[in-house]
Amino acid sequence: MPQAVPQPEGDDAPDAYHDSSETDLAALPGPQERPVSILFNDTAYATVLATPDQLEALAVGFAFSEGVIDRYADIESLACENSRHGHRVRLGVAARIERRAAGQARATTTTSGCGACGVQEESQLLFGLTRLAPASPPAPTALRTGLASLEARAESGMHLALSFAADGELIAAGRDIGRHNALDKVIGEGLRQGRQAAWAMTSSRCSLELVQKSVRAGIATLATLSYPSRLAVEVARACNLTLINCHRGRRLELLSRGDR
Numbered sequence: 001m002p003q004a005v006p007q008p009e010g011d012d013a014p015d016a017y018h019d020s021s022e023t024d025l026a027a028l029p030g031p032q033e034r035p036v037s038i039l040f041n042d043t044a045y046a047t048v049l050a051t052p053d054q055l056e057a058l059a060v061g062f063a064f065s066e067g068v069i070d071r072y073a074d075i076e077s078l079a080c081e082n083s084r085h086g087h088r089v090r091l092g093v094a095a096r097i098e099r100r101a102a103g104q105a106r107a108t109t110t111t112s113g114c115g116a117c118g119v120q121e122e123s124q125l126l127f128g129l130t131r132l133a134p135a136s137p138p139a140p141t142a143l144r145t146g147l148a149s150l151e152a153r154a155e156s157g158m159h160l161a162l163s164f165a166a167d168g169e170l171i172a173a174g175r176d177i178g179r180h181n182a183l184d185k186v187i188g189e190g191l192r193q194g195r196q197a198a199w200a201m202t203s204s205r206c207s208l209e210l211v212q213k214s215v216r217a218g219i220a221t222l223a224t225l226s227y228p229s230r231l232a233v234e235v236a237r238a239c240n241l242t243l244i245n246c247h248r249g250r251r252l253e254l255l256s257r258g259d260r
Helices: 055-065 097-102 140-153 179-193 208-216 229-236
Strands: 036-041 042-052 075-082 087-093 159-163 168-177 199-202 221-224 242-245 253-256
Touching: 036 055, 036 097, 042 055, 042 159, 042 229, 055 075, 055 087, 055 168, 055 179, 055 208, 087 097, 140 159, 140 168, 140 199, 159 179, 168 179, 179 199, 179 208, 208 221, 208 229, 229 242
Parallel strands: 036 087, 199 221, 221 242
Antiparallel strands: 036 042, 075 087, 159 168, 159 199, 242 253
């Protein structure tokens, strides 16, 4: 029988533990995570670890971000299936799309929330980068509204991505244990609705892949809560993507401007 963990007096004691080691898994409040396999017809492309909801949007956004499809119309059918430990999303596509998928399938069987891990070539990592047309960044008041929306939708252990129209209307919200998956979900939902986002916001730091996904989707502005990598800033500037660090709501810092 496990020994009880001593609890210092006072709920705020910095070295106090609340022992949940015997708590039933179903009662724990943490996010769900399951392997989600993405197939093009019968060709397995990749398996990502993701929160098992919005799976169709995730698959569409992932396929688009990866450059396997060029538009939502490339998908002829879409079906979610249960697998032994998780889920499969099968995209019915033309033979040419299936061949494209087979030619650039991930080298690893399973990728985590760090979505770019496992690509076979550096050129795949930089796929889809182009220079965006000049566009003004959202007004600071719009960013503040977006931050309030992030806070209102926050969920413990989950990343959140939001996409907005130019007038500030919310297009889609994506929640996932992986920040890349959350952004793929809003990109995929925008494609399904036939609406292109003017700007997006994520509740995370910014890596190169978030920049790549935004540019590929034609999103003119990406705002993130914490400081991006230097490579992300460098590529954002090269692609004319407006990149904003919101410093967790304390101040708004333009790191790359797309209106020049």
